[in-house]
Amino acid sequence: xxxxxxxxxxxxxxxxxxxxxxxxxxxxxxxxxxxxxxxxxxxxxxxxxxxxxxxxxxxxxxxxxxxxxxxxxxxxxxxxxxxxxxxxxxxxxxxxxxxxxxxxxxxxxxxxxxxxxxxxxxxxxxxxxxxxxxxxxxxxxxxxxxxxxxxxxxxxxxxxxxxxxxxxxxxxxxxxxxxxxxxxxxxxxxxxxxxxxxxxxxxxxxxxxxxxxxxxxxxxxxxxxxxxxxxxxxxxxxxxxxxxxxxxxxxxxxxxxxxxxxxxxxxxxxxxxxxxxxxxxxxxxxxxxxxxxxxxxxxxxxxxxxxxxxxxxxxxxxxxxxxxxxxxxxxxxxxxxxxxxxxxxxx
Amino acid sequence: xxxxxxxxxxxxxxxxxxxxxxxxxxxxxxxxxxxxxxxxxxxxxxxxxxxxxxxxxxxxxxxxxxxxxxxxxxxxxxxxxxxxxxxxxxxxxxxxxxxxxxxxxxxxxxxxxxxxxxxxxxxxxxxxxxxxxxxxxxxxxxxxxxxxxxxxxxxxxxxxxxxxxxxxxxxxxxxxxxxxxxxxxxxxxxxxxxxxxxxxxxxxxxxxxxxxxxxxxxxxxxxxxxxxxxxxxxxxxxxxxxxxxxxxxxxxxxxxxxxxxxxxxxxxxxxxxxxxxxxxxxxxxxxxxxxxxxxxxxxxxxxxxxxxxxxxxxxxxxxxxxxxxxxxxxxxxxxxxxxxxxxxxxx
Numbered sequence: 001x002x003x004x005x006x007x008x009x010x011x012x013x014x015x016x017x018x019x020x021x022x023x024x025x026x027x028x029x030x031x032x033x034x035x036x037x038x039x040x041x042x043x044x045x046x047x048x049x050x051x052x053x054x055x056x057x058x059x060x061x062x063x064x065x066x067x068x069x070x071x072x073x074x075x076x077x078x079x080x081x082x083x084x085x086x087x088x089x090x091x092x093x094x095x096x097x098x099x100x101x102x103x104x105x106x107x108x109x110x111x112x113x114x115x116x117x118x119x120x121x122x123x124x125x126x127x128x129x130x131x132x133x134x135x136x137x138x139x140x141x142x143x144x145x146x147x148x149x150x151x152x153x154x155x156x157x158x159x160x161x162x163x164x165x166x167x168x169x170x171x172x173x174x175x176x177x178x179x180x181x182x183x184x185x186x187x188x189x190x191x192x193x194x195x196x197x198x199x200x201x202x203x204x205x206x207x208x209x210x211x212x213x214x215x216x217x218x219x220x221x222x223x224x225x226x227x228x229x230x231x232x233x234x235x236x237x238x239x240x241x242x243x244x245x246x247x248x249x250x251x252x253x254x255x256x257x258x259x260x261x262x263x264x265x266x267x268x269x270x271x272x273x274x275x276x277x278x279x280x281x282x283x284x285x286x287x288x289x290x291x292x293x294x295x296x297x298x299x300x301x302x303x304x305x306x307x308x309x310x311x312x313x314x315x316x317x318x319x320x321x322x323x324x325x326x327x328x329x330x331x332x333x334x335x336x337x338x339x340x341x342x343x344x345x346x347x
Numbered sequence: 348x349x350x351x352x353x354x355x356x357x358x359x360x361x362x363x364x365x366x367x368x369x370x371x372x373x374x375x376x377x378x379x380x381x382x383x384x385x386x387x388x389x390x391x392x393x394x395x396x397x398x399x400x401x402x403x404x405x406x407x408x409x410x411x412x413x414x415x416x417x418x419x420x421x422x423x424x425x426x427x428x429x430x431x432x433x434x435x436x437x438x439x440x441x442x443x444x445x446x447x448x449x450x451x452x453x454x455x456x457x458x459x460x461x462x463x464x465x466x467x468x469x470x471x472x473x474x475x476x477x478x479x480x481x482x483x484x485x486x487x488x489x490x491x492x493x494x495x496x497x498x499x500x501x502x503x504x505x506x507x508x509x510x511x512x513x514x515x516x517x518x519x520x521x522x523x524x525x526x527x528x529x530x531x532x533x534x535x536x537x538x539x540x541x542x543x544x545x546x547x548x549x550x551x552x553x554x555x556x557x558x559x560x561x562x563x564x565x566x567x568x569x570x571x572x573x574x575x576x577x578x579x580x581x582x583x584x585x586x587x588x589x590x591x592x593x594x595x596x597x598x599x600x601x602x603x604x605x606x607x608x609x610x611x612x613x614x615x616x617x618x619x620x621x622x623x624x625x626x627x628x629x630x631x632x633x634x635x636x637x638x639x640x641x642x643x644x645x646x647x648x649x650x651x652x653x654x655x656x657x658x659x660x661x662x663x664x665x666x667x668x669x670x671x672x673x674x675x676x677x678x679x680x681x682x683x684x685x686x687x688x689x690x691x692x693x694x
Binding site: 006007010011013053054056057079082083087090091092093094097098100101103104105106107108109110111112113119123126127129130131132133134150191192193194195196315316317318319320323325328330 | 353358401430434437440444447450452453454455456459460477478479480538539542666672677
């Protein structure tokens with residue numbers, strides 16, 4: 001009996017019934033809305049508290065709105081959605097859990113640090129492909145000010161930022177996967193291994209995550225037989241300028257030159273010099289809003305046909321760092337493809 | 348086209364190819380090993396630091412050992428396992444992530460607070476049933492001392508415990524799901540909604556989680572057409588004495604009398620009076636070790652044929668509590684059934 005017939009290679013699944021991403025919503029804060037990708041985001045907040053009394057509640061409200069908007073745009077109701085796969089950076093997934101409290105959809109909480117967007121799309125796609133759902137929402141969020149005080153220092157301290165530090169994206173992205181429609185579809189899911197090469201500097205997450213990104217991209221190529229030339233864009237989540245450089249170089253050593261098609265979401269969302277974001281962006285929200293906003297809309301316009309999204313997560317906590325541990329990284333990849341006509345939400 | 352043909356009702360999937368739980372491992376600390384279920388645990392630590400320098404590293408080591416032991420008992424290697432679904436209570440899933448760092452298996456991090464064991468078994472079962480894997484590990488852990496200082500106060504403060512407080516289980520449980528073999532099998536997966544009835548007392552988690560347990564159990568009966576009489580045991584995760592009482596009563600109001608078959612894992616793992624554990628146990632590890640130890644071994648002996656495991660999670664963080672939020676709860680359920688002969692690991 002061939003039970004795991006849908007697995008190709010050790011870490012990759014090829015989807016027989018690629019679920020379609022029929023709608024997405026991207027919400028960002030004012031800083032992201034002032035960056036190079038501003039024209040691609042659906043909602044730009046004028047105030048990063050979004051009218052709430054705390055940054056954490058602001059993040060929850062962004063997550064909630066991203067999910068609700070996506071369902072509404074598709075002309076569906078909460079009752080039509082089988083599962084919500086979501087996660088975020090806040091301790092105990094506070095943003096996702098508190099958003100899910102007000103949404104009547106079976107909820108599966110996920111944590112992969114900043115790899116969570118690809119993790120949620122990947123799991124959602126397997127559940128869709130397997131016939132367990134008609135409609136699934138995958139969503140993540142992050143918030144600069146909430147992340148700073150949880151992982152580093154309260155903003156009030158005015159701490160100096162390291163040259164290799166990254167700026168957590170204030171934003172939330174949600175996508176709706178369904179079976180029918182003519183939309184970008186998820187075709188492959190490559191699940192990552194945890195990799196730790198001993199980096200201990202929590203302000204240099206790009207370097208900590210790069211080995212995981214390299215491993216997952218390499219494994220994706222090995223499992224699928226694809227090469228960098230099969231993709232218009234290969235996008236890591238939030239390695240920033242430092243981690244991007246490492247990833248390109250290491251993959252070259254493994255025989256894959258991805259430089260022509262390589263974009264790091266964390267390196268394109270800000271104008272790093274003007275916006276003083278040092279090594280670029282990070283956060284679950286980073287690959288979420290760049291994918292739900294920028295990439296998705298480029299795909300609808302036919303400007304990207306094949307995207308490999310490789311969201312990347314640094315799995316440390318403040319406790320593990322204080323206890324002298326290094327930073328494990330993980331990367332999950334999903335291939336999204338579209339060569340067709342206009343689905344819902346396009347012009 | 349009937350795409351979601353495996354879904355019955357709004358929240359439940361009936362598995363066409365019920366994955367078999369061929370091996371489990373339960374590891375507990377000294378207190379759990381001194382309780383009423385001591386004869387059912389595989390490994391009892393004589394020291395709750397497990398020889399490590401911090402409680403967090405002790406928890407990671409328990410999670411690691413539970414996973415490795417389970418794979419070894421089945422006569423398999425890490426390379427044979429397609430996915431590791433795991434989560435824990437520590438911020439950023441430190442226990443799972445750091446255990447996974449030393450284990451060469453594609454890792455999917457989950458967070459459902461103390462509902463994580465049923466969440467991981469449920470997702471693992473869907474992935475198995477769908478043909479995406481030959482072998483999957485589902486695992487969770489918790490540690491009393493690590494949880495106390497993260498969620499409440501460092502032990503050194505000597506804080507008084509509330510009468511309704513629960514004692515976080517020091518323990519880890521892992522199970523291996525596969526396709527063949529004659530073992531207890533996962534037959535139904537009911538995914539929960541987040542429910543919040545306004546409880547704000549973080550030392551009264553049983554009351555906060557009870558509405559979610561009630562909702563998921565009720566939904567399971569509605570979706571499947573089953574009744575309490577179809578189960579030998581219906582087990583909530585860690586509602587403790589207070590939450591258990593609420594759950595029984597509320598379900599009675601909905602027309603289901605589960606009292607004859609109702610066990611709460613958190614109410615049976617300690618001798619609450621002698622061990623001074625007040626309202627009982629809690630923690631991801633609670634339903635994990637009670638299921639991987641006690642229930643699983645009772646099933647192998649034919650003493651339980653049908654189990655409905657309903658792990659229950661309280662989704663607050665210290666930040667949300669300090670910000671005046673109430674405590675959302677969630678419960679996920681899996682049905683595990685066995686009427687057969689002896690699989691691996693039995694006498």
